[in-house]
Structures are given as C-alpha cells and as structure tokens.
Amino acid sequence: MKASELRIGNYIYKKGAEEKVEHLQSVDSYSGELVNGCQIIGLLQPIPLTNEWLIKFELVENSRSDRYRKRYDLPNDSFEIHFDNDGEYPVFFEGNTLTFVSYVHQLQNLYFALTGEELTIKA
Structure with a gap:
C-alpha cells in the first residue's frame, strides 16, 4: 500500500487489526529513518x-x-454501489459507471473527492 493512497480518517488494517489513520509516516529509503x-x-x-x-x-x-447483486445508496442519493462479491465493485453517479472500488479506503477517498464530506462509521 502506498502512502499516496491514504488520507487521515481512512480505515486500514495495521498488524491485523482495524484502525483509523490518524497520522502518516514513511521510511526514508536511503537512511531507514x-x-x-x-x-x-x-x-x-x-x-x-x-x-x-x-x-x-x-x-x-x-x-x-x-x-445476485445488492445495490446500496451512498448518503448522497446520486451515488450507488453494486455489491456482488466479485471483489471489484462499480460505483455509479447518476446512473453512469464512475469507477470500481475494492477497498474501504478507496470508497472513502472517492466519496470525499466527489462530495467534500467524510464517509465514516456512524456512532
């Protein structure tokens, strides 16, 4: 996974446990720092x-x-995701295929890019 794919607030696995990204860090490829x-x-x-x-x-x-296919509306009624267990799920905007997502952070990032709002777990 590349740092460029992540935003603060994305959900990921860290050492096998689900976590919310709060800070990002990478290792310098030359010094190891x-x-x-x-x-x-x-x-x-x-x-x-x-x-x-x-x-x-x-x-x-x-x-x-x-x-065969579950269809979900995203919080903004213009978006729909089709979930059919094949591992890559199309996201539609106003009836047109926008892109495909496979991971939680991809859906979160797409939703934020299109709406300016975070897609988070509701308490």
Whole structure:
C-alpha cells in the first residue's frame, strides 16, 4: 500500500487489526529513518470492501437489489454501489459507471473527492 493512497480518517488494517489513520509516516529509503508522523506505511494493509463495511457506513440497500447483486445508496442519493462479491465493485453517479472500488479506503477517498464530506462509521 502506498502512502499516496491514504488520507487521515481512512480505515486500514495495521498488524491485523482495524484502525483509523490518524497520522502518516514513511521510511526514508536511503537512511531507514522514520519521517512525517506516527504510522509506518509498510505495516498497513487495505481492508477489502465487504457487505459488513457498507452497513457500518450506514449505506442503505435500495429497491433495485436482487438475489445476485445488492445495490446500496451512498448518503448522497446520486451515488450507488453494486455489491456482488466479485471483489471489484462499480460505483455509479447518476446512473453512469464512475469507477470500481475494492477497498474501504478507496470508497472513502472517492466519496470525499466527489462530495467534500467524510464517509465514516456512524456512532
């Protein structure tokens, strides 16, 4: 996983446990010294996007779901994600395929880029 893929607030695995990114840190390739923050990028792994994560983000299954594909509306009604367990899920904006996501941080980053709002676990 590259540091450029992450933002503060993304959910990732760190040493096998789910964590929210609070700081970013990388290792200087020449000196081996730690730089910029508190989390070492090399220890982080992306979290695969699952139905459980969509529910954690309080996405609502919409009426067009069927037994083969669950369809969820993102908090902004213009977006929809199709979840069909193949590992790469299309995200639609106003009916057109926008992109495909496979990991939690990708969905969070896409949502932020398009809305300016964070997609986080609701308390």
